Amino acid sequence: MNSEEIAKLAGVSRSTVSRVVNGYTNVPPETKERVEQIIREYGYIPNTSARNLAGKPSNVIGLFFVEYGVLEENIIHSSPFYSEFLANSIDRLKKQDCQLVVSIINRIEDFDMVETAFINKTMAGCILMGDIVPNSVLEKLGKLGCPTILVNQRSSIDYPYIFLMNTENYKGAYQAVQLLVNHGHKRIAHITGSVEKTSIKERFEGYRDCLLHNQIPVNESYIYYSHIHRAESGYQAVLKMMADNKGNEPTAIFAANDLLAFGAMRGLKELGLKIPQDISIIGYDNAELSQYMSPPLTTVQVSVEKIARMTVDSLLLVIRKKEAIPVYSQLKEFTLMERGSVAPVKTPG
Known part of the structure; x- marks a missing residue:
């Protein structure tokens, strides 16, 4: 597929295709949309973009945070992991004489801007993190030849130009739960997110396997799922957890991230429970605020x-x-950062 064939399919001249590809503004919006739609459908890589990949790339990288259906809150501000990743990415790219453009994707349709940015040469490649990116999007980006890295999203991939970058999740979760077991806890709850996401799935598996390896049954009534990884979700999970398990309340909680743990700590305190005297809690990510909680939060640190x-x-x-x-x-x-939120299980009497 070349620019002449694209022009024929779109019913425009070859020079119009060139103007669309190169980002000129003197193209009617409907014509621009028609040409870009055909480019996306046929996976056409313009010669200029091919030259970029051959050694003369744009110096702009795109960083896209994906969180579907959350329009009222800036997830970069609310997530310590995202904000820290953003700050470190900017610093690293500056040292490489590159720039970073950042955006938030709340709808599937928003992925069109990622494709368009690469086609128009305003972006040389991108980083995607957050909620699961659909296969259809990855397939399009692969056909376009857009170098893309998914962070903590999947355990395998099979599209050209699509790569995976993950952290250790299973072993970190396993050790966190083992610490609770070593302190005598058997009724251990887990507040988690969507297990479709690799990092969350692996943390859940570490929690589950540690219990089973210690001959502790996995109690489904102690597992609480939330799509939104916010402090509010942890808070609501704790209130429901304690109400659902009246008389058989958990003695410890492992939260899939520190934000969930922060919310859970607030809920526990509102219920009159002391941490760690009445209940222990562990988070994940070692957000900066975790060391300043009362008590300081035990958590798993990943750099x-x-x-x-x-x-x-x-x-x-x-x-x-x-x-x-x-x-x-x-x-x-x-x-594993051991702080003041974990103590031996409280014995009756």
């Missing part, structure tokens, strides 16, 4: 600076074609 650096460096290697990178990469390092 956001390192995952941002690995992500940026890998993407630039692909764009500049200096060398190939593995389709799947993982930062395996983590640290």
Whole structure:
């Protein structure tokens, strides 16, 4: 597929296709949309973009945070992991003489801007993180030849130009729950998110397997799911958890991230429960605020600076074609930060 064939399909001249590809404004909106739609459908990579991939890329990288259906809140501000990843990505790209453009995707339709930015040469590649990116989107980006890295999204992928960057989740969760078991806890609850997402799924599996390996049954009434990984979700989960398990309340909670843990701590205190005397709690991510909670939150630390650096460096290697990178990469390092929110299980009497 070349620009002449695209022009025929769109019913326009070859020069019009060139103006659309190069981002000129003197093209009627309906014509521009028709040409871009055909480009997306046929996976056409303009020669200019091909030259970019061959060694003269744009110096702009796109970072897109995906969270469907949440329009009233800026997820970059509300998520310590996202905001820290953003700050470290900017620093790393500045050292590489590159720039970062950032946007939030709340609807499937918003992915069109990712494709258009690459087609128009305003972006050389992108990083996607947050909610699951549909296969249809990844297939289009792959056909366009847009280098894309998914962060903590999936465990496998099979599209050209699409790569994975993950952190260690299973072992971190396993060790967190094992710490609770070592303190005598058997009624251990889990506040989690959508297990479609690899990082959340692996943390759930670490929780589940640690219980089973210690001959502790997995009690479904102790597992609470939330699509939105916010403090409010942790707060609501705790209130429901304690009401649902009256007389058999959990003695410890493992939250899939620190935000959920923060909300859970507030809920526990409103219910008159003391942490850790009455109930222990562990989070994940080691958000900066975790050490200043009352009591300081025990959590699993993964270096956001390192995952941002690995992500940026890998993407630039692909764009500049200096060398190939593995389709799947993982930062395996983590640290269990033991603080004041965990104590031995409270014995009756």
